[in-house]
Amino acid sequence: MLSFIALVPFAALASSAPAAFRSSAASAPASAGPASVAAVLSNLQWPSSGPPPDFAVLTVPQEHADSLHSFSDEIARKLSARILIGVLGQAIGAGKEFDQEPGLSLIAGTLPADTAITPFVVSESRMPSLSTFDEGGEDRARPGFLVFADPYSAVSQVASLLNELCPSSVVAGGLSCPVSDSSPSLALFENGACRALPTGSLIGVRLAGPNFEMHSCTAQGAAPVGPSFVVTKGEGN
Secondary structure (H helix, E strand, O other): OOOOOOOOOOOOEEOOOOOOOEEEEEEEEOOOOOHHHHHHHHHHOOOOOOOOOOEEEEEEOHHHHHHHHHHHHHHHHHHOOOEEEEEEOOOEEOOEEOOOOOEEEEEEEEOOOOOEEEEEEEEOOEOOOHHHHOOOOOOOOOOEEEEEEOOOOOHHHHHHHHHHHOOOOEEEEEEOOOOOOOOOOEEEEEOOEEEEEOOOOEEEEEEEOOOOOOOOOOOOOOOOOOOOOOOOOOOOO
């Protein structure tokens, strides 16, 4: 399993956030280019007097794929976010879906006190140590995982590994939408620096602590129309 991937450990970061989860989401049209960054930050309305976000997730449209790194870096620094994940994809946020125009979406949050955040990256040459996924056994709080991957990554193998090592944990996230099979579609800001990840990469974040529990839900984006049919054959997607 994962024999083509090397093992590289990543350090966990202990959260100093208040003992309550706090989050905010925003979106903004991306047609204005760099000015869209200021717009989505303004719409987020993160208070400057409060603690900075422990994490943030930014969605950048394909029309601005070349700006994925710069947008992620600028927003992370302006928010003073400890970790920010930038994902190339369709924006949905704050009750608005951008379908006919490019848009940015941003979510940021603090975590309960004593929550450990452990980011990890998977690529053809990099994999975190197994202890990153499962630290400590039954006496430890059940971790939750955020996973964002490009379609060319080892996402199936990582999902299987998480299912094996942490069968009771929630894993949430999604796939990025690269413009080609050779262009970056994920960016990661951590330890004060931002980097665009090569094709075939996956970004994950392990979240665990005595005051933290992760739940997920699925929003159905379509309603049935007309009679139902039994699917008897499929091809491709």
